[in-house]
Amino acid sequence: MKAEQAETIALQAIAYIGANEYALNALMSQSGMGPDDLRENLTDPAFLAGIMDFLLADEGNLLAFCEEINCQPELIVSARRALPGAENLWDG
Secondary structure (H helix, E strand, C coil): CCHHHHHHHHHHHHHHHHHCHHHHHHHHHHHCCCHHHHHHCCCCHHHHHHHHHHHHCCHHHHHHHHHHHCCCHHHHHHHHHCCCCHHHCCCC
């Protein structure tokens, strides 16, 4: 997957998180970010990677997001691998 495709999926994840009170509260609680931080970092690939990490860390949110965008969880893993920092997450 190309980085541009992965960034698009990460932006979809931000939209999902923003529309889901549970997910938004969890992200804010875990990261210390506020809504302004989300808006200000939309073009930062490392930030988008962090959003994908957040999504992948919670199976319930991951599956709900996948259902919303009609994809398999493997697509989200592929997207995460295309963003910065993935070389330290998985083998291969």
